[in-house]
Amino acid sequence: MPKLHHFPLCPFSRRARLCMGEYGIDVELVEERPWERREAFFALNPAGTNPVLVEDDGSAVAGIEAVDEYLEETRSGRLTDVTLFGGNPHQRAEVRRLVAWFDVKFNAEVTLNLVYEKIDRRFMRTSDGGGAPDMAVVRAGRENIRYHLEYIGYLTESRKWLAGEDLSHADLAAAAHLSCIDYLGDVPWEVDAHARDWYARIKSRPSFRSLLADHLTGMPPPKAYADLDF
Amino acid sequence: MPKLHHFPLCPFSRRARLCMGEYGIDVELVEERPWERREAFFALNPAGTNPVLVEDDGSAVAGIEAVDEYLEETRSGRLTDVTLFGGNPHQRAEVRRLVAWFDVKFNAEVTLNLVYEKIDRRFMRTSDGGGAPDMAVVRAGRENIRYHLEYIGYLTESRKWLAGEDLSHADLAAAAHLSCIDYLGDVPWEVDAHARDWYARIKSRPSFRSLLADHLTGMPPPKAYADLDF
Numbered sequence A, B: 001m002p003k004l005h006h007f008p009l010c011p012f013s014r015r016a017r018l019c020m021g022e023y024g025i026d027v028e029l030v031e032e033r034p035w036e037r038r039e040a041f042f043a044l045n046p047a048g049t050n051p052v053l054v055e056d057d058g059s060a061v062a063g064i065e066a067v068d069e070y071l072e073e074t075r076s077g078r079l080t081d082v083t084l085f086g087g088n089p090h091q092r093a094e095v096r097r098l099v100a101w102f103d104v105k106f107n108a109e110v111t112l113n114l115v116y117e118k119i120d121r122r123f124m125r126t127s128d129g130g131g132a133p134d135m136a137v138v139r140a141g142r143e144n145i146r147y148h149l150e151y152i153g154y155l156t157e158s159r160k161w162l163a164g165e166d167l168s169h170a171d172l173a174a175a176a177h178l179s180c181i182d183y184l185g186d187v188p189w190e191v192d193a194h195a196r197d198w199y200a201r202i203k204s205r206p207s208f209r210s211l212l213a214d215h216l217t218g219m220p221p222p223k224a225y226a227d228l229d230f
Helices: A011-023 A039-044 A064-074 A089-123 A135-158 A169-183 A193-203 A206-212 B011-023 B039-044 B064-074 B089-123 B135-158 B169-183 B193-203 B206-212
Strands: A003-006 A028-031 A052-054 A060-062 B003-006 B028-031 B052-054 B060-062
Touching: A003 A011, A011 A064, A011 A089, A011 A169, A011 A206, A039 A052, A052 A064, A060 A064, A060 B089, A064 B089, A089 A135, A089 A169, A089 B060, A089 B064, A135 A193, A169 A193, A169 A206, A193 A206, B003 B011, B011 B064, B011 B089, B011 B169, B011 B206, B039 B052, B052 B064, B060 B064, B089 B135, B089 B169, B135 B193, B169 B193, B169 B206, B193 B206
Parallel strands: A003 A028, B003 B028
Antiparallel strands: A003 A052, A052 A060, B003 B052, B052 B060
């Protein structure tokens, strides 16, 4: 069985888990805390970032940008008829544009402000930048997320899923980031009804169950986190 | 002829230009300064980032993460026998791992410290964060780049190109970032002879010529920038 090195509240790890769930691939999860700088983990991924997929033959695929396309190339159409990138180059370009929206822009404007600030820095050594969250940074993230929820709402008002009629990596990326922030209770769902409806749909998929069962010691999620009727 | 919206000293734009050069695709360059927030540009790419490729039929492909794969899907193997991602899923995973190394890690540790700090902020309004470079940030970038040159040297000691025996997007990504920093005269090439040899090889390719001819008004590059024997 392939192994996935991941951290429960890492949005990139979560997208890989959702993707494998949608393809129906069983995977063994190996929790990896990048800030501990484990030597054997850096041998798998010199950048020291999650996720890393290790196949049964020991070959490693490092980083979400490689893992998502690798899984599509090796599983979609071969082991399953599910595609998570879309059926033609223009659809795939729209999926990849939106994946970058969430993994680059949303990450810089929201996820780092909330998840990195409240989770990663809690575990990191003070000499590496660890410590209590900077509340000015947290407040900026809470402000920025509103505009992103409105963008999700704008897209899903005219499309079934974020990039079009089919579920894609765009939805998995958005949901992976939002689900980490939802674990912190920091998503103001009241901002946009369309965005909330979209999240309710993706949250109820079987691929999401493993994420909803995540539980960080000493930091339990709010009750609504795992509630499908949030 | 397709149009490419770009900014001369944007590493993501430069990778798109190098890619089109390698495929032998003629393109009309349209200079776009994202900080001017031109409405028609945001209509092409709501994230407001370069590059954006506009095909003859008016369809737009927005952001380097979409443009690189789209060009590979629509040009490689169809119009040309050049592939810039590699011949099998494992090679492609290695290319994409290294693209992320440069577009995410190098960008955050070096490019933003030097190029964003010295170029973008020079053009931006003060209310948007424009102004004189923060020299502490610049110094950190100058320190960080040394480790990245050593990593390039480490890879090219055992491989012809960064991801293996063939030129790939990994080389284009690395060279795109480094060429922007070289325009500022901030690459300490003496750090690693292998890295310097690799850059000399990619710099002498025909696809690089257009980059070496770039000239920002009021900020000419140092003489070595366009010199193939730097």
